[in-house]
Amino acid sequence: MSEDQKKLLETQLWNIANELRGKMDADEFRDYILGFIFYKYLSEKQHIYANKLLETERIKEYTLITSEEDLDFIKEESVLKLGYFLRPEELFTAIATKGNADKEVQDNFILEDLQSILNNIEQSTMGTESEEDFNKLFEDLDLSSTKLGRSVEARNNLIAKVLGHLDEIDFNLEDADSDILGNAYEYLIGQFASGAGKKAGEFYTPQQVSKILAKLVTSDKKRLKSVYDPTCGSGSLLLRVAKEVKVDDFYGQELNRTTYNLARMNMILHDVHYRHFDLQQEDTLRDPQHLNERFEAIVANPPFSAKWPGKKNPLFENDERFSQYGKLAPSSKADFAFVQHMIYQLSENGTIACVLPHGVLFRGSAEGTIRKYLIEKLNYLDAVIGLPANIFYGTSIPTCILVISKCRVNDDNILFIDASESYEKDGNKNKLTETHIEKIVDTYRKRQTIDKFSYVAPLEEIQENDFNLNIPRYVDTFEEEEPVDINAVMKEIKSLEAQRTELDKEIEGYFQELGINF
Structure with missing residues (x-):
């Protein structure tokens, strides 16, 4: 990823975060935007892995799978490999598309669907090796919070808008060597830290210190x-x-x-x-x-x-x-x-x-x-x-x-x-x-x-x-000041005094021309 591409991605993500920025504190809207990015990541990993499992099958695209038998097989493999499972209709793109649909044409209410999906991700890990790692992972995403909007419709519109913007970004997860999303996540955490004041110290060490x-x-x-x-x-x-x-x-x-x-x-x-x-x-x-x-x-x-x-x-x-x-x-x-x-x-x-x-x-x-x-x-x-x-x-x-x-x-x-x-x-x-x-x-x-x-x-x-x-007991950083040449200083003072005397005479002449007693 080039430096220009990296900066473009960072700008896109920060602009999306700003959709929420005016409505709540930095540490609060941080939890929403990072949570939604995480959901997008899980969805794309699921989609890629499911398609890999379907390479030898008649239907090779996961979003077209309707057979519960096929879905059970994909779920079993996904939980082992990824640690979780998402059905085709639960993928990020599906919910973002629905939320941004023309409500005159179809229902675009997604809050209940989204909450159910986030719960289902956790439910899919129950009784498995990954259960502890996903337990209550989305608990800070309160989709009913009035900070997202006073009415249900306002909250639905805001969340749909944020998901829609995120859906337009390609995190290039199929490239095994790419860490675009990880770097973007780090960038956002750093940006939130810079705006969170004292609370930032609770979750973030500046990158230059981390590097050392x-x-x-x-x-x-x-x-x-x-x-x-x-x-x-x-x-x-x-x-x-x-x-x-x-x-x-x-x-x-x-x-x-x-x-x-x-x-x-x-x-x-x-x-x-x-x-x-x-x-x-x-x-x-x-x-x-x-x-x-x-x-x-x-x-x-x-x-x-x-x-x-x-x-x-x-x-x-x-x-x-x-x-x-x-x-x-x-x-x-x-x-x-x-x-x-x-x-x-x-x-x-x-x-x-x-x-x-x-x-x-x-x-x-x-x-x-x-x-x-x-x-x-x-x-x-x-x-x-x-x-x-x-x-x-x-x-x-x-x-x-x-x-x-x-x-x-x-x-x-x-x-x-x-x-x-x-x-x-x-x-x-x-x-x-x-x-x-x-x-x-x-x-x-x-x-x-x-x-x-x-x-x-x-x-x-x-x-x-x-x-x-x-x-300072061991590393002496004291810088000695250059010695002052007293004779040179006195000479400079006398020169300035002489200049001031000349200036006074010049000013006195102007005052006399104006008839003012100098």
């Missing part, structure tokens, strides 16, 4: 058996890792139900088979769902300084994830609790790359104790990377990336990178460019000391600093 995290955990790798995100949001960060290397299986956990649905859709839209992802919806710290699993790569952008029970829940004191560190993370800041959880889930040959607020680098008390244990006893901390301020949605604070590994090659030092000035303005936000990203990743992989950018700090130096990891 993905490249860090895939250094020297060509394939990963598993990748895990304990706060997976929309799943975009997990999928970003798969753009760097081949990933066999994806694991994630997400607290927010709507975001969890978004993540499952995102996986399926990127053609990740339901057998190769396991996403769960629960609180990761209180109720971890993959505790018996160990992962080769872990990426995360946990909620910054979130509250958690900590000491208030005695069970955490004996929890294997936290007990060895001597202290629990403070209940007002769960940052290190997420780090400890990830370390517990990391395989012996694995790497973690996670985004955290700068406070984890230098805050004392319990966090200082945990930080010291992580460095001195475990020696898992591989690198600390400072990012620019104002690059995340919902917050302008500067952040850092911790790279953690259980099998460190360079186990006698820690690499510090100060990329806080590596950005360009992007509207009211800051953005890392490809050049910035490449420099950060290249510096990490080569483990270089670069003046005013990076420093390889011996563990002895870390210890001398009482395990304080504040980046």
